[in-house]
Amino acid sequence: MTRARYTYGGDEFLFVEVSEEMSLAANFTVTLIARELQEHHLNGVIEICPANASLLIRFNPEVIAPGDLEDSVRSIEEKVTDSANSVVPTRIIEVPVWYDDPVTAEVVSRFREGYHQDPSGNDLDYAATVNGLEDASAFIRAHHQSPWIVSMVGFVAGLPFMYQLVDREHQLEVPKYLSPRTDTAPLTVGHGGCFAVIYSVRGAGGYQMFGIAAAPIYHPELQGTDQEDQMILFRPGDIVKFRPVEEAEYRRIQQEVEAGSFRYRQVPIDFDMERALEEGAVYNTELVEALNVDGR
Known part of the structure; x- marks a missing residue:
C-alpha cells in the first residue's frame, strides 16, 4: 500500500x-x-x-x-x-437477528413511495434482486453465513459499520434509499453500499432494512459510571457472526434482556488478515467454529 x-x-x-x-x-x-x-x-x-x-x-x-x-x-x-505482522487480538461476537420481522416491515411500509427504488416490494426482495439472488431467503443466507468485521464505530453513538469477510466478487452491495427516512427502529440491521450496520438508537436513516437484532448494543445510562467501558458493545476489529432466530427465540432473548441476564456469546480470537485474504471461506469456518468451541 x-x-x-x-x-x-x-x-x-x-x-x-x-x-x-x-x-x-x-x-x-x-x-x-x-x-x-x-x-x-x-x-x-x-x-x-x-x-x-x-x-x-x-x-x-x-x-x-x-x-x-x-x-x-x-x-x-x-x-x-x-x-x-498480519494478526491482531480481537473478539468474535454472535448477534441473534430476527430477519424479515414485523418491526422493520412496518417501517418499510411507511417509506416506499418517494423514498425507495422499488416501492412494489420490501427491502429484502430488492436486495436479492440487485445481488442476482433467487429470493429474499437466499439473500438472508448470504447475509448471515459469512462473518463480518467491524470496520468502525460511530456516526451515531455505538453504531457499528461492518464489512463482510468474503472476496469482492461476492460482496453484498445494496444502494441506500433514494431519500432518507425520518424513522428507523432501534436495533434495525441495515445495509448501504457494501456495509452492514445495526442502528443503535431510533432515528433517521437511509440504509435498506433486513431485520432486527434481539438485544441492545448501546447503553447510554452507563456513561459516567464504573461500567462505562461496557456502554458500547462493539469495537473496531471485532468479528461479528449474525445468527438468524425466529419470533419465539427473539421474545425469549427480550425477556432475558429485561431480566438483566442476557449476555452476548463472544470469544477472544487472534484475527489473521493474511489468512482471511488468502483462505476465504476456509478461514471463515475456523473463525465461526471458535464460537461453538468456547462461546459464552
Missing part, C-alpha cells in the same frame, strides 16, 4: 487517510496505527477515532505541537506497514 495522506482540520485535528477506498488491508492498517498510537500514550492526544480507511486524531496543540504529533504518527505508520 502507498503511504497515508496527512491533513489538518483546524487547530486540533490530524486526519490520516490510509486509502481512498475501503478494503480489508486498508482497514487493518488503520486498526494497527490506532492501537499502536494508543499504546504510546502521547501527552496531548485527546481522542483517536479509527474509521473505514482513515483515522482522525484530536489533540491539544498547547501540549503537543502539530508537527511533533505528525512525526510520531508517521513513524508508527512506517512501523506497521513495513512489519510482517
Whole structure:
C-alpha cells in the first residue's frame, strides 16, 4: 500500500487517510496505527477515532505541537506497514437477528413511495434482486453465513459499520434509499453500499432494512459510571457472526434482556488478515467454529 495522506482540520485535528477506498488491508492498517498510537500514550492526544480507511486524531496543540504529533504518527505508520505482522487480538461476537420481522416491515411500509427504488416490494426482495439472488431467503443466507468485521464505530453513538469477510466478487452491495427516512427502529440491521450496520438508537436513516437484532448494543445510562467501558458493545476489529432466530427465540432473548441476564456469546480470537485474504471461506469456518468451541 502507498503511504497515508496527512491533513489538518483546524487547530486540533490530524486526519490520516490510509486509502481512498475501503478494503480489508486498508482497514487493518488503520486498526494497527490506532492501537499502536494508543499504546504510546502521547501527552496531548485527546481522542483517536479509527474509521473505514482513515483515522482522525484530536489533540491539544498547547501540549503537543502539530508537527511533533505528525512525526510520531508517521513513524508508527512506517512501523506497521513495513512489519510482517498480519494478526491482531480481537473478539468474535454472535448477534441473534430476527430477519424479515414485523418491526422493520412496518417501517418499510411507511417509506416506499418517494423514498425507495422499488416501492412494489420490501427491502429484502430488492436486495436479492440487485445481488442476482433467487429470493429474499437466499439473500438472508448470504447475509448471515459469512462473518463480518467491524470496520468502525460511530456516526451515531455505538453504531457499528461492518464489512463482510468474503472476496469482492461476492460482496453484498445494496444502494441506500433514494431519500432518507425520518424513522428507523432501534436495533434495525441495515445495509448501504457494501456495509452492514445495526442502528443503535431510533432515528433517521437511509440504509435498506433486513431485520432486527434481539438485544441492545448501546447503553447510554452507563456513561459516567464504573461500567462505562461496557456502554458500547462493539469495537473496531471485532468479528461479528449474525445468527438468524425466529419470533419465539427473539421474545425469549427480550425477556432475558429485561431480566438483566442476557449476555452476548463472544470469544477472544487472534484475527489473521493474511489468512482471511488468502483462505476465504476456509478461514471463515475456523473463525465461526471458535464460537461453538468456547462461546459464552
